[in-house]
Amino acid sequence: MRRSRAFVPTTKEAPSDATLPSHKFLIRGGFINQQGAGLYNFMPLGKIVLEKIRAIVKEELDRSGCQEVQLSFVTPIGLWERSGRSEAMGKEMLRIKDRHENEFVLSPTNEEAMVELVKNRITSYKDLPLNLYQINTKFRDEARPRYGLMRGREFLMKDGYSFHSSVEDMVREFDLMEETYKKIFTRLGLDFRVVAADSGAIGGEGSKEFHVLANSGEDTLVVCEACDYGANIETIYESEEEIDALKAKSYEELQELTIEKRCSCGSELHFKKGIEVGHIFQLGTKYSAALEAHFNDENGRSKPFEMATFGIGVSRLVAAIIEQNHDESGCIWTKATAPYVVNIMISNIKDSAQVSLGEELYKKLQESNVDVMLDDSKERFGFKMKDAELIGFPYTVVIGKELENGLVQIFERRTKENISVKTDVVYEKIMELLK
Numbered sequence: 001m002r003r004s005r006a007f008v009p010t011t012k013e014a015p016s017d018a019t020l021p022s023h024k025f026l027i028r029g030g031f032i033n034q035q036g037a038g039l040y041n042f043m044p045l046g047k048i049v050l051e052k053i054r055a056i057v058k059e060e061l062d063r064s065g066c067q068e069v070q071l072s073f074v075t076p077i078g079l080w081e082r083s084g085r086s087e088a089m090g091k092e093m094l095r096i097k098d099r100h101e102n103e104f105v106l107s108p109t110n111e112e113a114m115v116e117l118v119k120n121r122i123t124s125y126k127d128l129p130l131n132l133y134q135i136n137t138k139f140r141d142e143a144r145p146r147y148g149l150m151r152g153r154e155f156l157m158k159d160g161y162s163f164h165s166s167v168e169d170m171v172r173e174f175d176l177m178e179e180t181y182k183k184i185f186t187r188l189g190l191d192f193r194v195v196a197a198d199s200g201a202i203g204g205e206g207s208k209e210f211h212v213l214a215n216s217g218e219d220t221l222v223v224c225e226a227c228d229y230g231a232n233i234e235t236i237y238e239s240e241e242e243i244d245a246l247k248a249k250s251y252e253e254l255q256e257l258t259i260e261k262r263c264s265c266g267s268e269l270h271f272k273k274g275i276e277v278g279h280i281f282q283l284g285t286k287y288s289a290a291l292e293a294h295f296n297d298e299n300g301r302s303k304p305f306e307m308a309t310f311g312i313g314v315s316r317l318v319a320a321i322i323e324q325n326h327d328e329s330g331c332i333w334t335k336a337t338a339p340y341v342v343n344i345m346i347s348n349i350k351d352s353a354q355v356s357l358g359e360e361l362y363k364k365l366q367e368s369n370v371d372v373m374l375d376d377s378k379e380r381f382g383f384k385m386k387d388a389e390l391i392g393f394p395y396t397v398v399i400g401k402e403l404e405n406g407l408v409q410i411f412e413r414r415t416k417e418n419i420s421v422k423t424d425v426v427y428e429k430i431m432e433l434l435k
Contacts (some may be wrong), residue, residue: 001372002374003373008044008387010390011027019146019147020148022149022150022216022322022326023148025330025331025392029390032148037145038145039152046318052336054158056188057135061133066131067133069133071134072107074107075110076102076103077095077104080112083287084290085112092140094139107138108140109157111283115287115291118132118163118293122163122305124295125297128169131160131173132160132162134158135157135314148319149318150218155316157313158310158314160310161307164306165295169306170308173308178194181194182194184312185212189321189325189336190212190321190334193211193223193228195211196209196235208280209276211276212274212275212277213274215273216273217272217273218276220247220249221233221272221274222236222270223270224269226265229265254273255271275316275319276313277312277313277316278310282308283308293305322392325392329389330389331391340372342370342434343393343396344374344396344399345381345388346358346399348381348400349378351403354400354403357399357408358374361427365427373393393413394413395412395413402420407422408423412433
């Protein structure tokens with residue numbers, strides 16, 4: 001993409017209500033804009049990031065044997081009444097009526113709808129197990145939408161649902177999805193922990209949460225930095241007063257505290273803040289029994305499906321990545337999620353030699369399937385550089401005055417280091433950096 005044609009409306013000022021880095025930088029960098037309270041539009045850069053995350057999620061799920069579907073965003077309220085969740089969800093579930101006074105909801109999750117999809121279509125244990133998922137819009141009418149994409153009302157979520165003939169097989173799939181989720185978050189370049197969690201309004205017997213570690217996280221965790229152990233503080237402390245006091249502390253205050261207990265690996269435990277980006281649940285027969293979704297076992301007996309459900313906050317991940325990867329200048333995207341991995345900056349668009357090299361390098365990188373931006377805009381060098389840091393391209397190739405000496409600079413966003421490279425090997429150097 002050429003910057004001269006790209007729709008990237010960067011700004012110097014952040015919204016007055018923006019307190020989190022992701023909220024500030026995603027708006028300032030031209031990734032998103034606010035449509036209303038808790039409602040955000042994804043502009044071109046933001047949409048690219050969103051689709052890159054979505055693609056990684058889909059690749060790993062498909063590789064694990066899951067199948068993608070797409071359910072209606074609007075569902076009849078009758079499904080929710082039959083499962084007993086119409087009242088349990090409370091005001092978070094937005095109800096609407098059509099012209100015939102039929103009542104519907106904007107789906108906050110889809111356990112009921114997925115059970116109805118499978119019901120009477122899978123009738124034998126021979127057709128099990130089955131794991132179906134979608135990556136679709138959800139709506140929860142948050143009382144206080146805030147923090148940008150972190151706590152919006154409308155969001156993109158991956159929700160998956162598995163169906164089984166036995167508890168043992170459901171647990172096997174639950175464990176498989178835990179490993180699949182780990183692969184997803186690892187590919188995204190995130191530092192995360194898996195913790196045992198409360199099942200909440202979803203229900204079921206057991207659940208685990210996936211948290212991206214970040215100073216601005218809303219959840220307080222206990223983690224080991226020597227291994228991958230992580231836990232909610234409720235698993236370490238029993239006193240509600242002590243738990244509430246810890247939750248109220250800032251990241252800086254938590255760092256001053258010492259945890260007496262040690263990890264099973266023998267190392268010290270530390271308090272961290274976490275952003276929940278995934279949650280998996282062992283549901284049992286909670287929904288299949290309520291909605292009368294049955295199959296015939298090997299003895300011909302009718303039984304309700306054993307179920308599990310699996311969620312990932314895809315749009316929340318856009319913000320979580322920046323909460324973990326930013327500095328005072330703006331975003332620092334991981335290589336897997338950057339809208340463009342390389343930014344070629346022509347310092348002086350009136351210099352034909354700079355333009356020629358920029359165009360040549362741009363073409364070669366495109367032919368190598370590298371996501372590359374060519375900054376051929378007429379803005380001043382200082383403006384271009386600030387924008388490059390704000391947007392967070394992993395690498396910016398600066399073609400400037402040093403071209404007279406046969407050199408260009410490669411600026412690495414994460415370290416802010418500049419390295420001088422000869423023009424005849426700059427392509428090879430970039431490809432080496434991208435490995």
